[in-house]
Amino acid sequence: MPGEKLKLMPVEILNAPVELTERWATPCFDKLSKLDWPAACCVSSFGANIGLRASDNDLLRSMIDRLPPYVRLVDRDKCDTVISMIRGGREPGSRTRKFHLVYSNHSLIGRSHRIEEILNLFDFQLNIIIAAMSPSRVFVHAGAVAWRGRAIVVPGPSMSGKSSLIKELVDAGAKYLSDEYAIIDQDGRVEPLEKPISLRENGSRHQTDVPLSSMREKVAKQPYPVGLVVGTRYRETAKWKPKKLTPGQGLLLMLSNTPAGRINPLRVLSSLRNVAGQASSISSNRGDAKTTATSILQLVDEMAV
Amino acid sequence: MSKHENPKAKDKNLILQKMGDETIVYDTARDEAICLNKTATSVWERCDGETSAHEIATALDDIGVEDVQLTLERLSRSKLLEAAYRAPSETFQTTSRRDVLRKLATASAFGAPLIASITAPTAAQAASCIPPGDLLNFCTNPSQCCDDCDINLNLIVDCVAGLCICVDL
Numbered sequence: 001m002p003g004e005k006l007k008l009m010p011v012e013i014l015n016a017p018v019e020l021t022e023r024w025a026t027p028c029f030d031k032l033s034k035l036d037w038p039a040a041c042c043v044s045s046f047g048a049n050i051g052l053r054a055s056d057n058d059l060l061r062s063m064i065d066r067l068p069p070y071v072r073l074v075d076r077d078k079c080d081t082v083i084s085m086i087r088g089g090r091e092p093g094s095r096t097r098k099f100h101l102v103y104s105n106h107s108l109i110g111r112s113h114r115i116e117e118i119l120n121l122f123d124f125q126l127n128i129i130i131a132a133m134s135p136s137r138v139f140v141h142a143g144a145v146a147w148r149g150r151a152i153v154v155p156g157p158s159m160s161g162k163s164s165l166i167k168e169l170v171d172a173g174a175k176y177l178s179d180e181y182a183i184i185d186q187d188g189r190v191e192p193l194e195k196p197i198s199l200r201e202n203g204s205r206h207q208t209d210v211p212l213s214s215m216r217e218k219v220a221k222q223p224y225p226v227g228l229v230v231g232t233r234y235r236e237t238a239k240w241k242p243k244k245l246t247p248g249q250g251l252l253l254m255l256s257n258t259p260a261g262r263i264n265p266l267r268v269l270s271s272l273r274n275v276a277g278q279a280s281s282i283s284s285n286r287g288d289a290k291t292t293a294t295s296i297l298q299l300v301d302e303m304a305v
Numbered sequence: 306m307s308k309h310e311n312p313k314a315k316d317k318n319l320i321l322q323k324m325g326d327e328t329i330v331y332d333t334a335r336d337e338a339i340c341l342n343k344t345a346t347s348v349w350e351r352c353d354g355e356t357s358a359h360e361i362a363t364a365l366d367d368i369g370v371e372d373v374q375l376t377l378e379r380l381s382r383s384k385l386l387e388a389a390y391r392a393p394s395e396t397f398q399t400t401s402r403r404d405v406l407r408k409l410a411t412a413s414a415f416g417a418p419l420i421a422s423i424t425a426p427t428a429a430q431a432a433s434c435i436p437p438g439d440l441l442n443f444c445t446n447p448s449q450c451c452d453d454c455d456i457n458l459n460l461i462v463d464c465v466a467g468l469c470i471c472v473d474l
Contacts, residue, residue, distance in 0.1 A: 108468075108470065109437050109470070110437040110470050110471035111470065111471065111472070112471055117471060121437060121471065124451075128428050129428075131428065132428035158451075246327060246340070246342070247324045247325060247327065248324050248327035248328075248329055248340035248341075248342070248421070249340060249421055251322075251324065251329055251338075251340070252329075252338055252340055252421055252422075252423050255338050255423065255425060256423045256425070256426060257426070258425075258426070259426070259427075259428035260428070261336075261338075261425035261426060262336050262425045262426070262427055262428075263428070265320055265331045265333060265336075265338075265425065266320050269320060269322050269329060269331055269338075270322065273322050273324055273329070276324065277324060277325075
């Protein structure tokens, strides 16, 4: 649940072997499991159970320290997915410097001589897994704010200008729900996600976080039903000319940004149908984020009248 | 099989969701979602393999046989029919497909047959690009990979043997 605080447990007692549920286990994973894993634990977020294991206790502690507030430690040993990290570096007496490695199930996600880089990959992978595996929520890759008691959801891929638009919507008075995933609950409402807005500068992929503490009063504390779905993409010379979409087209817009779409299409479709059925959907390229944010809020005001 | 045999709607590996006049069809074999509007839905629902295009047009009061044939061609292109369908060559000799569409859009209560489709993304694609190490999505060049490696640390993402991974420069 969002807002639920991470309950830290001493790493030393989290040394039970972490296993994959049979559904996901593979022979390659079994081979990886034969390595020495002295530190392991299981975390849970929105119903997705993820095992973490490391080649030493300090490394697992570093992983746990980076868990976002919506992930908590749980006492179980069967997980849907396992993320494994192996510390590299130079061994005494050896001239070879080994890579630090990170795996998702049996897949090598990355290797590096810099542990910080590997931990960044761990963060990234953890969020994808939660979004794809959650049995109780549907995660749409989207920014979301609340305005006049309804959520405005802006689905879209990275670099499409979601976060800058969300920030302008918040500056214009809307309440912040999320800038990465719109988390849709079983009643079709969008839940707030405790994650700062990550803004890019000059189209770069590197992001700077705007901490939630700096916009305390502007952060939504409760879920909101969806009122508007906005398909938009930043184009320098574009003008905001929204076109109304049918509910079915609105559903497709959200589905094309839903990580669990292929994994559980029936559940995802029924959830998105509820959302698209209760909300209006529009789409347009946009230029300036501030002007677009004002227009979007005006549109919701007009719809409410 | 003749291209003009009575059309039969595909029914395997499909998940259907009705939304008012529209139908969302999800093809689990191709991971493709298709949105049919009222016209396309009405025609597709009558494709039972025994009803001809003429009979479908008769059943739907406000729609002509050429409209049905055009819709069937579109449904066929979206792989929603068991067999490929192409209207008889004489159908669009006097009236073009564009004219049929225009007439349907303006003069018919049904409207032009609209079929929108998307391919459902994998988990990684929904997060925009292929993250380093994703075994389900193969890259052919590094531009398809998420640039999540820290260039300040001399790390770049690369497409190695079809996989996106972070490597030292």
